[in-house]
Amino acid sequence: MNILDYTAVQLSEKIKQGEVKVAEAVEAVFEQIDKTEESLNCYVTLEKEKAFRQAAAIQEKIDRKELTGPLAGVPFAVKDNMCTKGTLTTCSSKILSNFVPTFSAEAVLRLEAAGAVIIGKTNMDEFAMGSTTETSYYGVTRNPKNPEHVPGGSSGGSAAAVAAKECFAALGSDTGGSIRQPASYCGVVGLKPTYGTVSRYGLIAYGSSLDQIGPLTKDVADCAAVLTAIASHDLKDSTSMEREDTDFTAALVADVKGMRIGIPRDYFGEGLDPQVKDAVLKAADVLKSQGALVEEFDLSLVEYAIPTYYTIAAAEASSNLERFDGVKYGYRAKGVEDLHPMYKRTRSEGFGPEVKRRIMLGSFVLSSGYYDAYYLKALKVKALIKRAFDDAFTKYDMILGPVAPTTAPKLGESLSDPIKMYLGDIYTISINLAGLPGISVPCGEDKNGLPIGLQLIGDSFQEKKLIRAAYTYEQCKEGK
């Protein structure tokens, strides 16, 4: 078997058994990168030398039995909005084109402590604003299943790198679907944890009340292992939650008997590609055949999630991105003599159009005279959306639906009409508003061979139920 065909957990097992060396795994990944990276552009930065140095250090620890966990020795990719000490971190923006952090994000440190080898930083939409990875300053990433199509976004580089075997697993971040949607488009597993499960320390903020880091992996078992490694209570993130049971691998049980699954009728209306609909409902049937109790219900408020999200996310972004001013790090406009014009020129030259669009919208909805009508209103609707989910979870263990209305669009089709692009987030966005966990699992392909994703949404802190159901589906689906 080719090393690249192992899942992350399988690879680590082989390494611990002495059948594969960590350096061989890293070598295999870089050989693959040599073959496919030129056409796919999954990475902004590759750290080959550093990866081999890290591999040697980790191999020693494995040999001394100091590292025994399920991810020891596994080559990983990290989305380029997570700080990595000594490694360029650009957020796929010009304004951070020369930023080398002096510290690492907590999630990255956790991964390193688990024995992961970080081989590079993956491409993304600039500041995670976008759904296609086309707003990156460093060029588009292409979908490994069909390079004419986008990989999704904003964690498009991470999803594509896993799908193209340019790494064994990756970290992404999800503010409105940015892990689940590219996972769906590229045919990999992606999980957005409950808000507060993974520390946001060192994650370059977009919408702080919505952002969560999570895994993109080849299968559900890898997903559980990565989430177990990165979940932590961190005093450096004041929204970090203290959770008791974070061994998510214990939920890898193929059994959904008696599990109550609700399918929101509102997720299957206009705009949903019939092929996506069929694949998702077929997946529901698989769970039903395994003993889950599946029924339809009305979630309500679905069409209000997108306007609520864009108001809140833009407001938070306009505040978070104030820090990019050309003073302490990053790009500074040349030849400007006064301070204020320097700020303005730096930001105007350093940010791309989508980022400017959201900063301006955010500045507007927070400005006096409009704050109540827009920002406060959105926070109230957010409370109603949370309430609708709370009601649903009194009846169901989880909600099942599609990840996105369509499979991956062609390159260049999405950016011309921002609102149309935002509408593609309809099934993913509301769970960020409500702080809930969600997982995307491959559940088929359309007639062009593009992957389709099944989304399972859980109540707060119920990742284990999601992992259990996703694992059951993965084990029992056709062709398995």
Next chain:
Amino acid sequence: MANMIDDATIEYVGILAKLALSDEEKEQAKKDMGSMLDYIDKLGELDTSGVEPMSHVFPVQNVFREDVVTNKDDSENILANAPGSKDSMFKVPRTVE
């Protein structure tokens, strides 16, 4: 478009957002913001009287920790990222006449 964004509003937003926009960008921004606001106006359909605005989903209150230094002085590396530095300080353009 129900929301017409005028030049004065775009100027004002440009000041708040600290962005210097070209004329072309201003025209595009007027259009984009107008259509986004039209879309956001949909929220007006919902009666939210008596609903408390929700900023965070979990009732996490202020989180305190002891104010002790846990990291070392890393000023050299930090300044290495600065577009300009002098005598261990950030160097910025003139701020006063």
